Amino acid sequence: MIAINDLTYEIGSRALYDEANWHIKPGEKIGLIGANGTGKTTLLKLIVGDLKATSGTISKSKDLTIGYLNQDLLSYASDKSILHVAMEAFARQNQLHDEIEELLKKLETDYSEDVLHKLSDKQSEFEALDGYNIEYKAHEILAGLGFSDADTERKLSTFSGGWRMRVMLAKILLQNPDILLLDEPTNHLDLPSIQWLEDYLRGFEGAVVIVSHDRWFLDKVINKTVESRKGKLTSYSGNYSFYVEEKELRGEIQKGEFKNQQAKIKQEERLIERFRAKASKAKMAQSR
Ligand SMILES: Nc1ncnc2c1ncn2[C@@H]1O[C@H](COP(=O)(O)OP(=O)(O)O)[C@@H](O)[C@H]1O
Ligand SMILES: [Mg+2]
Known part of the structure; x- marks a missing residue:
């Protein structure tokens, strides 16, 4: 699914990675560990394409969808409600919703076969994508991450950084990508939310890469460990x-x-x- 071959990444004259190799397979639950400054955050940025390798290759399977939680999201701002922000995860469903509204409006003046036909197409796609349940799903995940029903109507900007981070995590989980890259996801979570996330990730069918210093959390979720050390990546087949x-x-x-x-x-x-x-x-x- 993701193949990293002979990856070298240099910062100045220092090689943070020196011909490192790592293959990520579908559904794997991996803990990416290593001392501070060994390049874990950098590696995730290389995978998503925010940074370019000095040499070597990172190949991803076609149409691979990636959900990437990183500490930069702390500064994400919006005056929309957190329910709205979380529901931005459903890009296609939201688009279809708007198109359906528009077609319904059009029907008031133009009751033609063509409009009816389009409407029926859009409605079936919306239904196939579980469009009627997206709000329920967003509520469920926000609740798991510690938000009350009343909270969901509050603007994102009224929450502290740690709580905004939870909203970003909710959005990424709702996107249901092929692989989740989570850089220190438990930093802003309390114990009930950590436990909720453990259960969620265990049930998640896609692949997960977690950078964390929380060994209890890692032990509950991962079945593979990759160590970043001295420019190399070494895999261990367990938690x-x-x-x-x-x-x-x-x-x-x-x-x-x-x-x-x-x-x-x-x-x-x-x-x-x-x-x-x-x-x-x-x-x-x-x-x-
Ligand atoms: N933009 C940058 N410019 C220079 N050095 C950087 C930059 N970003 C990270 N580094 C350095 O790269 C190393 C790896 O950083 P990082 O990937 O954040 O490590 P980790 O996530 O494992 O703690 C660190 O020594 C850090 O100082
Ligand atoms: Mg880091």
């Missing part, structure tokens, strides 16, 4: 706890290898000692 265990295990293996090495060195030293001892004995024998 965050699995990743930690696997890292420790790999650490143990290295420790084991170290022990083996130490044992070998000791053995060699002993051999050398014995050889020297023999050699000096022989010398002593010779000099006698």
